[in-house]
Amino acid sequence: MALSFPSDFLWGVATAGHQNEGDNVTSDTWFLENVTPTVFQARSGKATNGWELWESDLDLVAGMGLNAYRFSVEWARIEPVEGEFADAALDHYEAVVDGCIARGLAPIVTFNHFTSPHWFAKRGAWLDESAPELFARFCGVVLDRFGDRIRLAVTFNEPDLPEMLTWAGLPDFIADLERQTLEAAARDAGVEKYRAGNVMLREDFAGMRAGMTAAHLAAKKAIKARCPGLPVGLSLAMCDDVAAPGGEEIRDRKRAEVYDYWLRLAAGDDFVGVQNYERLHYGPEGLLPPAPDAVVNGMGTAVDPASLRGAVEYAHQVSGVPVLVSEHGVSTPDDEIRAGFIEPSLEGLSAAIAAGVPVLGYCHWTLMDNFEWIFGFGPQLGLHSVDPETFARTAKPSAGVYAELVRGIRSATA
Numbered sequence: 001m002a003l004s005f006p007s008d009f010l011w012g013v014a015t016a017g018h019q020n021e022g023d024n025v026t027s028d029t030w031f032l033e034n035v036t037p038t039v040f041q042a043r044s045g046k047a048t049n050g051w052e053l054w055e056s057d058l059d060l061v062a063g064m065g066l067n068a069y070r071f072s073v074e075w076a077r078i079e080p081v082e083g084e085f086a087d088a089a090l091d092h093y094e095a096v097v098d099g100c101i102a103r104g105l106a107p108i109v110t111f112n113h114f115t116s117p118h119w120f121a122k123r124g125a126w127l128d129e130s131a132p133e134l135f136a137r138f139c140g141v142v143l144d145r146f147g148d149r150i151r152l153a154v155t156f157n158e159p160d161l162p163e164m165l166t167w168a169g170l171p172d173f174i175a176d177l178e179r180q181t182l183e184a185a186a187r188d189a190g191v192e193k194y195r196a197g198n199v200m201l202r203e204d205f206a207g208m209r210a211g212m213t214a215a216h217l218a219a220k221k222a223i224k225a226r227c228p229g230l231p232v233g234l235s236l237a238m239c240d241d242v243a244a245p246g247g248e249e250i251r252d253r254k255r256a257e258v259y260d261y262w263l264r265l266a267a268g269d270d271f272v273g274v275q276n277y278e279r280l281h282y283g284p285e286g287l288l289p290p291a292p293d294a295v296v297n298g299m300g301t302a303v304d305p306a307s308l309r310g311a312v313e314y315a316h317q318v319s320g321v322p323v324l325v326s327e328h329g330v331s332t333p334d335d336e337i338r339a340g341f342i343e344p345s346l347e348g349l350s351a352a353i354a355a356g357v358p359v360l361g362y363c364h365w366t367l368m369d370n371f372e373w374i375f376g377f378g379p380q381l382g383l384h385s386v387d388p389e390t391f392a393r394t395a396k397p398s399a400g401v402y403a404e405l406v407r408g409i410r411s412a413t414a
Contacts, residue, residue, distance in 0.1 A: 005413065007413040009409075010151070010360055012105070013069065013364050013367040014108075015069075017074040017077075018074065019044075020367075021074065022046035022048065023051065024074055028076070028117065028118055028120065028194075030118070031118050031121070031189070032196060035185050036184060042377055047370060048386045051092070056393075058100060064383075068363065072109070075111070085141050097109075097149050098149070108150075108363065109142075111135075111155050121194050121196050127208060132215040135215040147230060150230060152360070154273055154326060155233070156212055156234045158275060161198075164239070164258045167258065179201060182196070216234055231271055233271040233321070237258075238259055238274050239280050240308070240309075240310030240311045243281075244281050244283045247283040247288075250284070254282070264319070267320050271324050275365070277329065278297065312359060313352050327364075328363070329365040330381065342364070342405060368383065
């Protein structure tokens, strides 16, 4: 099947500050990694040392023939103390933006990729009534510095993830350990309630959702006030949920509980980000196991390239706005699976576009193996491997496959 994409399509890779930069010491996640007990299986430490190696990392992206790079600006670095903004951090991120442009890469900037400042978590994070105003102020400071050079602005990364994880069948001890982690953090920080975006208690879901909703709207207003033409959206974690005969009610209930609220909110935005990793089949009794001969990913579900098209089409169906594939990939140590997964996934995306879904771009997750939150450095989703001692990046075969596909597509539409 020939792959057909618009000539202005954004081809990129996605990364995240805390997962790559290292030494994000004034963040809530760093604090949670270092309390006892903690749900984090490892500490991020230097991560992939991306704070120092950002220029050569951009060279990797450009060297693959891509034209976009999604990354996050770390609020904890820019505002390490409430009300005090660090020029050095702003200088750094401005240099990254300018480095993207110098290499022909459109900067796609995420303003909250799960992590926030330690001081913000001490206030209760998104449960705090001042959270929307504080987040909007931070976004405004960033926009004042280099907003004129950003291509797309993503306010939040996967604000629907807590609800999605309630459908993931995680063992009870994980929720118990998350609670113990937050209790230890509150104790060590000397506050009644320490809250964070990537370790969340079920009883806080409604309040956190309300806070993030208000913060998204306030941030969008602040961004548009400074750069009216800059497209703004948020990115959602989205499985492709499929109903086997009799499974329609369960599939639809999951969609309603996890995605639909945010997709309806995105209807007022310029685009919605879709972050897709799996297709799940539901029968009348619930989630169906993968076929006995299925190739499975690190989550134990079947690797199915058709999942991307399904997730993108559903996101557009409900939101009515253009879609950015802000993340897509597969967790596996077997790079042959990853390398073989990319082209059929893009075939499905091309078919969705041909069917009328407006898609702005595709960002593969991720440029390199990195710190995968509570799972530490175990999961492998990168197009490059990273030496844990020297931080040397080594391209996997999948990086070459992706690069070759993109070069072919871009040359055909040039």
